[in-house]
Structures are given as C-alpha cells and as structure tokens.
Amino acid sequence: MVRDVESISLQSDAGDEMASFTRTDVEALQSHIDQPMGDASVTLPKKELIDARLLIEKLELGQVRLTTKLQHVQEENKQCNGLVMESSGEIDRIVLQAKLDRMTKDLEEFRLLNNQLQVDQEVQLSCQHQTELICEQVEIDTARTTLQLQEEVAALQCELDERLCCVNQENTKLRNTIAAKEKEIKALGNSCISEHVERAAKVCIEKEETLLQLERSLEDAQNMVVDMGQKLSSLKGATIALTGLKHLDNSEISKEAYQLNMLLDEKTNMLKTLERKLKGKEARFIEVEKCANADFLVMNWLFDRHRIAQTDEIEDNVPISKLAFPINIANPKIAKTKDDENA
Known part of the structure; x- marks a missing residue:
C-alpha cells in the first residue's frame, strides 16, 4: 500500500511538472501572439496573418494535448482520492490536499489561458476579416481609379485625334496656299x-x-x-x-x-x-x-x-x-x- 501511495505521489509530481511545463509553453506562445497583436494594425500584411494562423493551429494542438493530459490527471486524482481514503492512516491528507489545490489552481489558470487564447483567436479572426474587407475596398478603389484613368485616356485620345485632324486640315490649306503662291511667283x-x-x-x-x-x-x-x-x-x-x-x-x-x-x-x-x-x-x-x-x-x-x-x-x-x-x-x-x- 505504501508503494502504491509512493507511485501515486510520483505520478502526481510528474503530472505537476508536465502541467507546469505545458503552462510555461502556453505562456510562451501567448507572449509570442501578444507581441505582434500589440503592433498589429488594420493593414496587417499577409505574411504576418499566415504566421498568426500557424501559431493558432499550434495553440489548438497544445490545447487538445493539455485537455487529454487534464483528463488523465483527473483520473489519477480520482485514483489518488480512493487510495487516500483507503490509506488515510499512512498518507498525510494535508499534502495530498495541497497537491490537489495546486492542480486545481493550475487547471483554473489553464482554463483562463484557454479562454484568453480563444479571445485572441477571435480578435485575430476579426483582424483578418477587417484586412480582407480593406483589401476588397482597395481593390474596388483600384478598379474605380483604373476605369477613371481609362476614361481620361480615351478623352485625351479623342482630343488628340481632333487636334491632329485640325492640324492636317491646316497643313492641307497651307499646301494649297503655297502651291497658289508658287504659281503666282512663277x-x-x-x-x-x-x-x-x-x-x-x-x-x-x-x-x-x-x-x-x-x-x-x-x-x-x-x-x-x-x-x-x-x-x-x-x-x-x-x-x-x-x-x-x-x-x-x-x-x-x-x-x-x-x-x-x-x-x-x-x-x-x-x-x-x-x-x-x-x-x-x-x-x-x-x-x-x-x-x-x-x-x-x-x-x-x-x-x-x-x-x-x-x-x-x-x-x-x-x-x-x-x-x-x-x-x-x-x-x-x-x-x-x-x-x-x-x-
């Protein structure tokens, strides 16, 4: 029984280490996300959007992994509770309760972090949506400007054709005048x-x-x-x-x-x-x-x-x-x- 309690305590310690490692990893990812989000603007480049999407996918995978680990820890916690109730005379209840409180606190922090990640993901999606809207608006403005420029070019071409026609007529008149003057001079x-x-x-x-x-x-x-x-x-x-x-x-x-x-x-x-x-x-x-x-x-x-x-x-x-x-x-x-x- 003592060996089982020791193995359970070792597993709980390993679970604490994994939870702490996972939490630190999540915090590092969160800081990596928060850093570009603080400098991001409405006109975020596509490359940064792709990097943010990849980070979100990594966070989702980490969330799934942490969820499975949480379920495994909860099962171990149930087993530990059963063992504690059976071996209450040999294991210190205060230590187990402290570990349980610590794990509960870690789970709460993880839940808050998960909520924060979801909020960040929603903000990221909103920024992406705004970026797409801005790109569409820019494309519309570009198309409108292109049409206006084409219309102006067509108008200038028409004006140029009219001027060329006038110049040709004047040249014809001048040729006729020169021919008449040459005849007169002759x-x-x-x-x-x-x-x-x-x-x-x-x-x-x-x-x-x-x-x-x-x-x-x-x-x-x-x-x-x-x-x-x-x-x-x-x-x-x-x-x-x-x-x-x-x-x-x-x-x-x-x-x-x-x-x-x-x-x-x-x-x-x-x-x-x-x-x-x-x-x-x-x-x-x-x-x-x-x-x-x-x-x-x-x-x-x-x-x-x-x-x-x-x-x-x-x-x-x-x-x-x-x-x-x-x-x-x-x-x-x-x-x-x-x-x-x-x-």
Missing part, C-alpha cells in the same frame, strides 16, 4: 522676264537709232570738214592774190586783209570745234557700241533662260533682282550717253 517671274526682254529690245532699238544718228552726224561733220578745207584753200588763194595787188590803196588793202584774217580765224575756230565734236562723237559711238553689245548678250541670256523655263517646266531659282542685274549695269552707260548727246 507667273510674276515670267512677266518680269518678258518685261525685261521687251525693255532690252527697246534699248537695243534706241541704241541702233542713236548709232544711225551718230553716223549721220559723223558724215555731216566730214562733209563740213571738206567744205572748210575747200574754203581755206580759196582763202589762201585770195591771200596770195592780195599780196600781188600792190597798186591798190593801202587803206583798202589793210581793211580787206583784216576782214579776211577775221574770217580765217573764225573758220579755223569752227574747224577746231568740229574736230573736237567729231572726236567726242567717235568716243560716244564706241561707248554706245560697247553698251549695245552688252545689252545684246544680256538679252540673249534672258531669252535662253526663258526658253529653258518654258520647255522643261522647272521653276527658276534665280531671283528676279539677279535677272535684272545686267540691264542695270548697262543703264548708267546709256544714261551717260544720252546726257552727252543732249550736251
């Missing part, structure tokens, strides 16, 4: 070329008329020179005849000689003047001939350019100012020639 260029050609032809005609006038003036001057030579020869003969007439009155002879000398001087001066005019007309004739040659070359060049532009139908890149440049070079000489003629 027409103006052709008209300017024709005007310059006509002007060059008129200048050439005027130069030819001027040349004819100069030739006539030259012939007149040459005839006048011949007449002056004849008159000089006749004056020389008259002078010789006057020297032979010694019998005439000296006063009459001196008067006639003076008049003849005056007439001779006038004719000499007239001859010199005609010679100077002849030289000036010859110089002007040379200049006019040079200007006429230059104008003729310019006119030929303009005719060639005009013929190439008409046959090839290619727009001439040479500006009108450059086309008129050779004629402008000849114009000052023409003006100078006209001034000399007027003088």
